[in-house]
Amino acid sequence: MKPNRPVNLDLGTIALPLPAKASILHRVSGVALVVAVAVLLYLFDLSLSGEAGFARAGELLATTPAKLVIWGVLAALIYHCVAGVKHLLMDLGIGESLQGGITAARITFAVAAVLIVLAGVWVW
Amino acid sequence: MVRAVTSFGRSGLSDWLLQRFTAVVLLAYVLCVGGILLFTPGIDYATWREHFDGTAMKVFSLMALLSIVVHAWIGLWSVSTDYLTVRMLGAKANGIRIVFQMAYAVVLFAYLVWGVQILWGN
Numbered sequence: 001m002k003p004n005r006p007v008n009l010d011l012g013t014i015a016l017p018l019p020a021k022a023s024i025l026h027r028v029s030g031v032a033l034v035v036a037v038a039v040l041l042y043l044f045d046l047s048l049s050g051e052a053g054f055a056r057a058g059e060l061l062a063t064t065p066a067k068l069v070i071w072g073v074l075a076a077l078i079y080h081c082v083a084g085v086k087h088l089l090m091d092l093g094i095g096e097s098l099q100g101g102i103t104a105a106r107i108t109f110a111v112a113a114v115l116i117v118l119a120g121v122w123v124w
Numbered sequence: 125m126v127r128a129v130t131s132f133g134r135s136g137l138s139d140w141l142l143q144r145f146t147a148v149v150l151l152a153y154v155l156c157v158g159g160i161l162l163f164t165p166g167i168d169y170a171t172w173r174e175h176f177d178g179t180a181m182k183v184f185s186l187m188a189l190l191s192i193v194v195h196a197w198i199g200l201w202s203v204s205t206d207y208l209t210v211r212m213l214g215a216k217a218n219g220i221r222i223v224f225q226m227a228y229a230v231v232l233f234a235y236l237v238w239g240v241q242i243l244w245g246n
Contacts (some may be wrong), residue, residue, distance in 0.1 A: 030199045035227070037192060041238050047172060048246040052167040081154060084147050091144065122162070 022105040026083040029076040036073040068122050074119040082112040130205075130225050132197045142161035143198045144193035182243055189239040193232045200228045 016024065047057040060066050086108045090096055095104040135186045142168060160175055161167070208221035 004189065027199075027203055030196075031203060034196045034200065034231070037196075037235055041235060045238070045242045045246070047169075048176060048242060050246075051169050054172065081151055085150065085225065088144060088147065 017102070019101040019105040022083055022086070022108050026080060026087070029083070032071075032076045033080055036076060039069065039073060042071045061065050071120050071123045074123070075116045078113045078119060082115065102122040132194060132202050139198045139201075142194055146195040146198075149187055149191040150195060153184060155190075156184070171238075176243070185243055186240070189236060189243075192239075194237050196232055197228070201225065204228075 014020075041105065042062070045058050046053045046060075048054075086095075086104050090101075090104065095101060128159060131139050133142055164171060176185065204221050204224050208217055208224055210217045
């Protein structure tokens with residue numbers, strides 16, 4: 001492999017098509033989830049530490065800032081799961097064409113948006 | 125020639141497969157815990173505790189925990205080797221990348237220890 005072969009991977013200069021946007025958001029949500037695991041482990045730990053801890057976790061989750069954080073975590077989780085299922089389906093050869101990729105990205109955004117709104121309703 | 129010394133399985137194919145296997149485990153776990161939360165609104169401590177005390181659920185939880193570590197390792201490795209590169213950041217990129225990779229290795233190991241402690245220590 002020639003080390004000086006021409007490449008253009010400067011993402012800032014490339015107009016991202018819809019499937020690329022779906023892909024980069026999958027990555028962004030994944031990185032966010034790595035951080036979110038700390039929040040979830042903390043709450044999980046607290047909720048299983050005893051009656052008092054369980055009640056304390058409930059109190060924490062009743063505040064508006066905490067609800068916003070949890071909704072954010074759920075949004076990242078939902079998007080990552082939906083985009084992940086799209087990924088697995090494409091691995092199986094479903095929707096691998098150019099048009100299929102665009103349609104799959106549209107479906108991913110639509111399904112994730114609906115589920116994220118529903119998650120918001122559930123949190124509040 | 126070995127170049128992928130910081131990837132999880134030291135092989136692209138192995139990482140590819142592990143990423144998908146752990147994804148399925150995590151999706152199943154999310155649906156399972158999501159189902160518990162969704163279908164038992166106002167759940168009390170005893171019921172919540174009971175759900176996670178059974179051996180089957182403990183095994184499932186541990187599997188999910190290990191899957192988080194592996195899945196996140198492979199994901200963060202992909203992200204770091206795509207964006208923390210000499211082309212993107214210049215000469216200092218190699219140092220930044222290895223520090224980032226050490227950092228997530230420590231964080232993910234801490235998650236593993238913490239999670240085991242929650243599952244068996246409480």
